[in-house]
Amino acid sequence: MKKHLSILGSTGSIGRNVLNIVAMFPDRFAVAALTAKDNIALLAEQVRRFHPEMAVVYDADRAEALRKLLSDQPDVRIAFGDEGYRSAAGLEAAHMVVGAMMGAAGLKPTLAAIDAGKPIALANKETLVMAGELVMGRAAEKGVDILPVDSEHSAIFQCLSGQRRSDLQKILLTASGGPFLDRAADEFPHIRPEDALKHPNWEMGRKITIDSATLMNKGLEVIEARWLFDVSRADIEVVVHPQSIVHSMVSYRDGSVIAQLGVPDMKGAIAYALSWPERLPLGQPVPDFPGLGALTFRAPDLNRFPCLGLAFEACDAGGTLPAVLNAANEIAVGAFLNRKIVFPGIPDTVRAVMGQHTVIQHPTLSDILEADQWARAQAEDYVNR
Numbered sequence: 001m002k003k004h005l006s007i008l009g010s011t012g013s014i015g016r017n018v019l020n021i022v023a024m025f026p027d028r029f030a031v032a033a034l035t036a037k038d039n040i041a042l043l044a045e046q047v048r049r050f051h052p053e054m055a056v057v058y059d060a061d062r063a064e065a066l067r068k069l070l071s072d073q074p075d076v077r078i079a080f081g082d083e084g085y086r087s088a089a090g091l092e093a094a095h096m097v098v099g100a101m102m103g104a105a106g107l108k109p110t111l112a113a114i115d116a117g118k119p120i121a122l123a124n125k126e127t128l129v130m131a132g133e134l135v136m137g138r139a140a141e142k143g144v145d146i147l148p149v150d151s152e153h154s155a156i157f158q159c160l161s162g163q164r165r166s167d168l169q170k171i172l173l174t175a176s177g178g179p180f181l182d183r184a185a186d187e188f189p190h191i192r193p194e195d196a197l198k199h200p201n202w203e204m205g206r207k208i209t210i211d212s213a214t215l216m217n218k219g220l221e222v223i224e225a226r227w228l229f230d231v232s233r234a235d236i237e238v239v240v241h242p243q244s245i246v247h248s249m250v251s252y253r254d255g256s257v258i259a260q261l262g263v264p265d266m267k268g269a270i271a272y273a274l275s276w277p278e279r280l281p282l283g284q285p286v287p288d289f290p291g292l293g294a295l296t297f298r299a300p301d302l303n304r305f306p307c308l309g310l311a312f313e314a315c316d317a318g319g320t321l322p323a324v325l326n327a328a329n330e331i332a333v334g335a336f337l338n339r340k341i342v343f344p345g346i347p348d349t350v351r352a353v354m355g356q357h358t359v360i361q362h363p364t365l366s367d368i369l370e371a372d373q374w375a376r377a378q379a380e381d382y383v384n385r
């Protein structure tokens with residue numbers, strides 16, 4: 001039987017890669033629902049090619065425009081907004097939901113997928129950063145599998161497989177270090193968005209690419225790993241590995257280290273989440289080890305990359321603070337991309353907003369959504385001050 005996917009964020013970098021895999025394996029996968037925010041032209045193209053039952057966009061105007069583009073496809077249900085995304089996530093026909101939206105928008109549809117009992121291939125790390133305790137708790141209650149798509153978390157998942165949890169020593173989370181790994185601190189105020197959008201190894205959406213450049217991506221991934229694998233922050237060490245060939249490692253109490261390696265291409269991690277525990281014949285090359293010559297490792301520099309330290313702080317404090325970190329970061333990244341603030345303004349904004357927050361422990365969904373909204377407003381004030 002074909003596995004039908006509801007792909008939330010199908011027009012993005014991850015979403016397009018998921019559809020490439022669906023196209024490569026038409027006997028295994030089909031599409032139940034596709035969602036986007038603004039990009040109705042690409043969404044319409046995807047609908048024509050993959051024939052989902054449902055397509056969802058951000059608001060009524062975009063839904064109307066999509067309906068016009070797809071006037072010759074009367075069988076496709078078109079919906080919009082929170083309700084539409086929730087319906088796509090819980091669609092009867094879907095065997096699995098792919099969480100590939102950008103940012104905090106991914107949280108509510110992920111919860112809807114869990115409530116509907118759908119296994120989730122999760123790329124949207126912000127969901128676990130904001131609400132890891134709630135999401136993992138609800139998934140456990142419902143017996144829903146959350147399969148990591150994020151490359152490091154897919155690697156860790158693979159390195160943990162078949163091992164005893166009581167033997168685990170540390171998760172070694174690798175970071176490329178981004179485009180400014182060797183840039184002097186006094187040059188940071190002059191970094192332009194177009195420089196920060198040039199990731200050395202990965203082709204990704206704009207927001208995550210800026211997060212990689214500030215190392216906030218690694219901070220978000222520490223919080224993601226904390227919840228996904230039920231470990232404490234002290235059990236996770238960030239190791240800078242500029243080649244992005246070792247996708248992450250796990251060390252055990254006998255001193256053994258198990259690593260997962262591969263070329264930096266998200267197809268591997270995505271396909272593994274879609275087909276786990278089977279591996280698909282992707283035709284991916286094995287890294288050219290003689291050509292690479294050396295794989296190198298070093299410690300992260302928290303002075304030049306304060307976002308990583310802020311994420312450690314949020315992870316340690318827990319409660320609503322990670323949601324505040326995430327929301328302030330989303331606003332700050334947007335402001336940097338719009339040239340309203342300089343590159344070091346990103347950690348400055350996040351620090352200022354975190355400093356004003358009163359943390360609520362074991363937050364409910366409404367506590368988290370309120371903290372998110374509060375932090376966005378504070379961050380807007382800060383970047384516009």
Ligand SMILES: NC(=O)C1=CN([C@@H]2O[C@H](COP(=O)(O)OP(=O)(O)OC[C@H]3O[C@@H](n4cnc5c(N)ncnc54)[C@H](OP(=O)(O)O)[C@@H]3O)[C@@H](O)[C@H]2O)C=CC1
Pocket residue numbers: 008009010011012013014015035036037038039040058099100101102103105123124125126149150151202203204205206207208266
């Ligand atoms: N790209 C990668 O290689 C990796 C990404 N991730 C994570 O996966 C997620 C997606 O990343 P990526 O594919 O790069 O992002 P993109 O920006 O390329 O795509 C984001 C997708 O989400 C949609 N979207 C954006 N905002 C909203 C919103 N407010 N409501 C509904 N839909 C929305 C976009 O629609 P539209 O196109 O219409 O704007 C698009 O389909 C992120 O959480 C990222 O951290 C994790 C590991 C690797």
Ligand SMILES: CC(=O)[C@@H](O)[C@H](O)COP(=O)(O)O
Pocket residue numbers: 150151152174175176177178202208211212213217218266
């Ligand atoms: C592909 C992927 O998973 C990204 O999250 C990637 O890890 C970004 O690279 P760095 O954050 O290590 O630069």
Ligand SMILES: [Mn+2]
Pocket residue numbers: 150151152153221
């Ligand atoms: Mn990653």
